[in-house]
Structures are given as C-alpha cells and as structure tokens.
Amino acid sequence: MSAVPASGWADWFSPTELVRFRRRHLVDRWIGRLVPIVFLVAIVPILDLIFWISQRALPTLTWTTLTTNPTGNAGGLYGPIVGTVDLLLLGLAIAVPLGIVSGLSSAIFLPFRWGEVVRGAGDLLVGLPSVILGYFGYFALVIYFGWGASLLAGGVTLGFFMFPYIARASDQAFSSVPPDLKDAALGAGARLRQYARRVAFPIALPQILSGIFLAAAIGIGETAPLLWTALFSSYPPTTLSQPTGYLTGLIWNYYDEPLTFGTEVTLAFQAAFLLIVIVVVMNVIVRLYAERSRKKLEGLYG
Amino acid sequence: MSSPLSPPEPPARPRFRWAQVPPLLAAAFPVALLIGIVVTLAVAGLGFGWLLNPSVNWNPSTGDPSQASFGILVFVVGSFVTALPALVLVLLLSLAIGAATALYLPRRVSLLLNGFVDLLAGIPSVVYGIWGFWIVAPVFGTTLNPWINTHLGFVPGLGGPVPSTGIGIPLAIFVLTLMALPLTAVLVRESLLAVPVAYREAGLALGATRYEVFRRILLPFARRRIGGAALLGFGRALGETVAVFMVIGDATKLPFNFFDLSFTVPGVLVGQFDSAFIQPNYLAALAQLGLVLLAFSLVINVGGRWLVGRVGRGGIAMPEAA
Numbered sequence: 001m002s003a004v005p006a007s008g009w010a011d012w013f014s015p016t017e018l019v020r021f022r023r024r025h026l027v028d029r030w031i032g033r034l035v036p037i038v039f040l041v042a043i044v045p046i047l048d049l050i051f052w053i054s055q056r057a058l059p060t061l062t063w064t065t066l067t068t069n070p071t072g073n074a075g076g077l078y079g080p081i082v083g084t085v086d087l088l089l090l091g092l093a094i095a096v097p098l099g100i101v102s103g104l105s106s107a108i109f110l111p112f113r114w115g116e117v118v119r120g121a122g123d124l125l126v127g128l129p130s131v132i133l134g135y136f137g138y139f140a141l142v143i144y145f146g147w148g149a150s151l152l153a154g155g156v157t158l159g160f161f162m163f164p165y166i167a168r169a170s171d172q173a174f175s176s177v178p179p180d181l182k183d184a185a186l187g188a189g190a191r192l193r194q195y196a197r198r199v200a201f202p203i204a205l206p207q208i209l210s211g212i213f214l215a216a217a218i219g220i221g222e223t224a225p226l227l228w229t230a231l232f233s234s235y236p237p238t239t240l241s242q243p244t245g246y247l248t249g250l251i252w253n254y255y256d257e258p259l260t261f262g263t264e265v266t267l268a269f270q271a272a273f274l275l276i277v278i279v280v281v282m283n284v285i286v287r288l289y290a291e292r293s294r295k296k297l298e299g300l301y302g
Numbered sequence: 303m304s305s306p307l308s309p310p311e312p313p314a315r316p317r318f319r320w321a322q323v324p325p326l327l328a329a330a331f332p333v334a335l336l337i338g339i340v341v342t343l344a345v346a347g348l349g350f351g352w353l354l355n356p357s358v359n360w361n362p363s364t365g366d367p368s369q370a371s372f373g374i375l376v377f378v379v380g381s382f383v384t385a386l387p388a389l390v391l392v393l394l395l396s397l398a399i400g401a402a403t404a405l406y407l408p409r410r411v412s413l414l415l416n417g418f419v420d421l422l423a424g425i426p427s428v429v430y431g432i433w434g435f436w437i438v439a440p441v442f443g444t445t446l447n448p449w450i451n452t453h454l455g456f457v458p459g460l461g462g463p464v465p466s467t468g469i470g471i472p473l474a475i476f477v478l479t480l481m482a483l484p485l486t487a488v489l490v491r492e493s494l495l496a497v498p499v500a501y502r503e504a505g506l507a508l509g510a511t512r513y514e515v516f517r518r519i520l521l522p523f524a525r526r527r528i529g530g531a532a533l534l535g536f537g538r539a540l541g542e543t544v545a546v547f548m549v550i551g552d553a554t555k556l557p558f559n560f561f562d563l564s565f566t567v568p569g570v571l572v573g574q575f576d577s578a579f580i581q582p583n584y585l586a587a588l589a590q591l592g593l594v595l596l597a598f599s600l601v602i603n604v605g606g607r608w609l610v611g612r613v614g615r616g617g618i619a620m621p622e623a624a
Contacts, residue, residue, distance in 0.1 A: 024511050024513075024514070025511055027511070027513060028511035028512055028513040028514070031401075031406075031512075031513050032406045032512065032513075035398050035401055035402045035406055036402050036406060036407055036415070038395050038398040038399055038402065039399065039402070039415040039418065039419070041395055041483075042415075042418045042419040042421075042422055042480075042483065043415070043418045045422075045480055046418060046421055046422060046425070048437070049425065049429070049430075049433045049437075052433065052437045053429070053432075053433060053437075056436070098328055098331060101324065101325050101328035101329075102328040102329050102331055102332065104325060104328075105325040105326065105328055105329030106329050109322075109325055109326075109329070110329055114329075117333065118329050118330075118332055118333065120604075120607070121332035121333045121335075121336050122332045123603065123607050124336060124600060124603050124604070124607075125332055125335060125336060127534065127537055127538070127541075127599060127602075127603035127606075128339075128541070128596070128599055129540075129541030129542070129543055129568050129595060129596075129599055130427075130541075130543060131541075131543040131568050131571045131572045131592070131595075132339065132343070132592055132595065132596050132599070133339070134572070135342075135343060135346070135571070135575075135588075135589060135592045136338070136339045136342050136343065138575075139342050139343070139345070139346040139589065140338065140342045144342075160335060163331070163332075163335070164332060164335075167331075167332060193321075217424055218424075220426070221424075221425070221426025221427065221428070221429070222426070222427075223426075223427060223428045223543075223544045224543045224544055224572050227572065227575070228575060228576075248426060248428045248544075251428045251429070251431070251432055252428055252544065255428075255431065255432045255435060255436075255548065256435065256548075265436070268432055269432065269436075272426075272428070272429045272432050272433070275426050275428075275429055276425065276426075276429060279424045279425065279426065280421065280424065282424075283420075283421060283424045287417070
C-alpha cells in the first residue's frame with residue numbers, strides 16, 4: 001500500500017496548486033505582520049494625549065494651583081476640585097445603594113422575564129447621550145422641583161448618570177455566581193434572601209466594587225449632565241443649594257479663551273491633567289483588583 | 303393528623319412582605335428613570351406645539367419670537383457626515399483588532415495591547431476636546447488637510463478651500479473614531495472569541511490559513527453580533543456631545559466641502575442651551591431636538607442590543623468592564 005496516489009503526486013499537488021498554496025500562506029503571513037499595527041491607532045493617540053497635556057500642564061502646576069480658587073484670568077483649581085469630589089460623593093450616595101439593590105433584584109429576586117426588562121432598561125440608559133441627562137436634570141430637578149442650579153441638583157443628576165452602570169455591573173456580578181451554590185443553599189433550607197445575603201453577596205462583591213469604581217471614573221469625567229444642574233462656581237460649595245464648580249466644567253468654560261488673555265487655557269490643561277491622572281489610576285486599580293479577585297475565585301472553585 | 307407517609311402539604315402561597323418593597327422599587331427604577339426622562343423632555347418641549355422643521359434655516363433669536371425658524375437639517379447632516387465615516391473606520395479597526403487578538407497574537411501581548419484600547423474609553427470627553435482643539439487641530443490644519451486637498455482634490459468634496467485652523471469635519475471624525483473605538487472593539491473581539499474553539503481548530507486542521515479561518519469561519523459565524531456592535535458604536539458616535547462640539551467649529555450652515563466647519567445635533571443641544579434660557583420657544587425647540595436625539599438613540603440601542611444578544615444571564619453590559 002502506498003500513500004502516493006496512482007496518478008503520482010503531481011495530480012493533487014500540481015504546480016498551479018503549489019503556487020496557490022504559497023500565495024495563500026504569503027498573504028496570511030503579511031496580514032499577520034500588518035494587523036497588529038492597528039493597535040498603534042489606539043496607543044499613539046493616547047500617549048500623544050498624555051504627553052502633550054502633561055507638557056502644557058506641568059511646568060506651572062504647583063501646590064498653590066491646587067489650593068487657590070480660580071479668579072478672573074488666573075488662580076488655581078481648589079474650588080472645582082472640592083466641587084468635583086462633593087458632586088461625586090453625592091452621586092455615589094444615590095447610585096451605589098440603588099444600583100446594587102436594583103442589580104440584586106433583577107438577577108436573583110425577579111423572574112427571568114422581568115429581570116430582562118430591567119436589564120434592557122439599564123442598557124438603554126447606559127447608551128443614552130449624556131446631554132439628554134443634562135436636559136432631564138435641568139427641566140425636572142432644577143425647574144420642576146425648584147432646586148435651582150445647585151450641588152444637590154448636580155449630584156443627583158450625576159447619580160442618575162452613574163446608576164445604570166452600577167446596576168448592570170451588580171446584576172452581572174450576582175448572575176455570575178455559580179448556580180450550584182444557589183441549589184446547595186436553597187436545598188439546605190435557606191431562604192432566597194438568606195442565599196442572596198450570605199452566599200451570593202460576598203462572592204459578587206469584588207465585581208460590584210469594580211463596577212462602582214468604573215462608574216465613578218466615568219462620572220468624574222462627565223460634563224454635559226452638570227453644565228446646567230450644578231452650573232459653575234469658582235468657590236468650594238458650602239451648602240447643598242449653591243452652584244458648584246467641577247474640573248470638566250472648568251475646561252469647558254476656559255478652553256477657548258485667547259492665549260494672551262491670562263492663564264485660563266493653562267488652567268484648563270491642568271484640570272485635564274488631573275482628570276487623566278485620576279481616571280487612569282482608577283482604571284489601573286480596577287484592572288489589578290479584578291484580576292486578583294478573579295484568581296481568588298478560581299482558587300475557590302478550581 | 304398527617305402521618306409521616308402522607309404527601310407533604312403544598313407550599314403556602316408566598317406571603318406579601320414589606321421587606322420586598324424596596325428591592326422591587328429599586329428594580330423598577332431603571333424603567334422609571336427612562337420613562338421619566340422621556341416624559342420630562344416631552345413636557346418641556348411640546349408646550350408650543352411642534353416647532354422643528356426639516357430645513358436649513360436655524361434662526362431662533364429674531365426680535366419677534368413668532369418669526370423664529372428651527373430648521374434642523376444642518377445639524378442632522380453634520381451628525382451623519384461625521385458619525386458615518388467614523389463608524390466605517392471604527393468597524394475596520396475593530397475587525398483588525400479582533401482578528402489580531404483571536405488568531406495572530408500571543409495571549410499576553412494581546413491582553414496588554416487591548417488594555418490600551420480600553421484605556422481610550424476612560425479618557426473624559428472634554429479632555430479629548432481640549433486635546434483636539436489645541437494639539438491635534440494644528441496638525442490637521444497645516445499638514446493633513448492640505449495634503450489630502452492637493453493630492454485628492456479631484457474627488458468631489460475634497461477640493462475647494464481648506465480652513466487653516468484644522469477645526470472641522472475631519473478632526474471631528476478623528477476624535478469620534480477614538481471615542482467610539484473601545485466599545486465596538488470590545489464587542490467585536492468578544493463575538494469573534496465566542497466562536498467555538500473547535501471550529502477554529504477544525505479550519506486550521508484542514509489546512510486553512512489563519513486569514514482563511516478568519517474570513518470563512520469567524521466572520522460568518524459572528525456576523526450578526528458584529529453588526530450589532532457596529533450599530534452600538536454608531537449610536538455612541540451620534541450621541542457624542544462635548545468633544546465634538548469643541549472640535550467641529552459650530553457653523554450653522556451646510557458644510558461646503560469635507561474640510562468645512564459643521565455642527566451636530568448633540569452639539570447644538572449643549573452649545574446653545576445657555577442662549578435659550580430667556581426665550582421659551584427656543585428652549586422648547588431644543589428640548590424637542592433632545593427628544594428626537596433620544597428617540598434615535600433608543601432605536602439604535604434597542605437594535606444593537608438585540609443583534610448583539612446576550613451570553614446567558616448578565617451578558618455584555620459595560621463597554622469598559624472587559
């Protein structure tokens with residue numbers, strides 16, 4: 001018995017096929033070399049952005065910049081930094097409990113069909129242009145509820161903005177708890193809410209925390225929801241009913257001032273620099289933390 | 303008296319408990335918020351009847367408010383002229399990224415490189431705006447746009463005058479591409495990786511090259527979800543507000559050529575709200591335009607989510623949570 005076909009090798013590996021074979025593999029090799037270059041499209045702009053914004057921001061960034069309020073055409077970033085933190089904390093105070101409980105309900109308590117409705121609504125909220133939320137905050141909270149442009153209205157709007165991210169993340173977290181554990185818990189006589197609190201919650205917690213961090217990182221960089229709800233102010237807020245400054249709003253207000261007029265544009269670049277640092281650090285923390293807790297979980301079930 | 307052998311009692315109907323109320327309210331909150339947003343915009347926008355018209359005449363602040371005209375064509379054209387090319391670029395890049403991740407690169411390398419793509423999603427919109435306005439715009443204005451103009455000027459739309467500031471449609475497309483890329487790239491990557499490994503291996507074992515596996519196996523298999531990813535990326539590009547406003551030049555006229563200044567729907571929503579405060583019908587017209595954008599965004603997102611589908615319960619929720 002011979003492996004060679006009766007007609008000889010030439011028949012199923014003819015010269016033309018050999019040419020085609022070589023060409024196919026040549027194409028493949030070149031695509032393999034060229035395709036990874038697309039990553040440059042992401043890497044070059046992000047490095048360029050970080051480099052040039054640092055280059056514009058750092059030479060004059062001092063401790064005084066962080067501790068003085070913006071004035072007419074000079075000053076620092078103190079008011080907007082405090083305002084950003086206040087808005088974020090207020091927003092998280094609303095979005096975190098609401099988001100976690102909403103995700104818990106849609107993943108565990110509600111029948112699948114109703115859970116799908118809640119998840120679908122959450123997805124749509126995530127996909128909404130943020131300027132729509134700014135309009136909603138202005139018409140509903142500032143005007144209809146009569147809160148006026150204030151820390152309260154801005155914080156609540158920001159909370160509504162971050163809420164769907166946290167709700168979706170915690171729904172995912174609760175849903176990805178291995179179903180065996182649910183069967184075991186319920187089989188051992190636990191009630192559903194005992195399972196939720198004692199079994200599912202500790203396992204889902206790292207993923208929920210990642211979601212909260214990501215939502216905060218996205219929320220801190222938002223401009224449009226705050227422009228007319230928190231308005232702007234150069235001074236740190238002292239009550240809930242005052243207009244409040246924030247870093248993104250400072251950039252928005254100052255970015256197109258003439259360079260000769262004062263240091264506003266530099267101030268805007270410094271605000272941008274701070275935002276990048278905050279956001280990148282938060283992203284890195286989330287990534288490392290998620291990786292660590294994933295390994296821990298794998299150890300638990302692996 | 304029930305003997306141990308008699309069948310167990312049927313479980314009692316679950317009793318209503320007050321403790322169930324807060325979780326149910328929280329669960330209903332996304333739906334309520336969505337409805338609340340729609341109702342709020344409708345109430346704010348429809349007080350003067352329907353104000354928008356499909357013309358190029360956007361002239362809100364005349365001395366006599368009854369003479370104002372709210373033609374939205376300029377903004378709709380501006381939105382599509384920037385979002386569609388951005389979508390094409392984003393889709394091509396995402397496919398290349400997905401192919402590289404699924405077939406060509408070692409796992410570790412692709413994890414690292416994809417980390418950079420995900421990082422693009424974290425940069426705040428307004429930071430893209432100031433970067434585009436001060437740093438990228440001069441490059442477009444002095445180098446890239448004139449180069450395209452001289453070498454490809456014979457193509458309709460690429461000839462004619464080029465503004466030297468670099469602000470305009472090409473810069474908006476560039477910024478939009480960067481901003482819509484992470485979401486689409488993640489979704490395309492996931493959908494290519496979701497193709498069963500056995501299919502991939504079967505293709506390779508039959509002698510197909512990696513490119514052929516991508517072209518003939520992965521792509522047809524993931525086609526539907528890639529379409530959904532493209533739609534969601536398009537929705538993101540259409541809804542992008544602040545950054546585009548800062549780099550597109552905000553001209554209330556139809557663009558003369560590819561390099562001209564333009565304006566988008568979210569751009570006018572964010573850019574002219576301040577001037578509309580004192581003029582009720584202007585404010586109502588903007589709220590109506592917001593309603594139009596909202597409707598558009600809902601349709602696109604429903605379609606996109608439906609195409610992308612879900613992997614079991616939970617599924618793909620957050621673009622950044624890869």
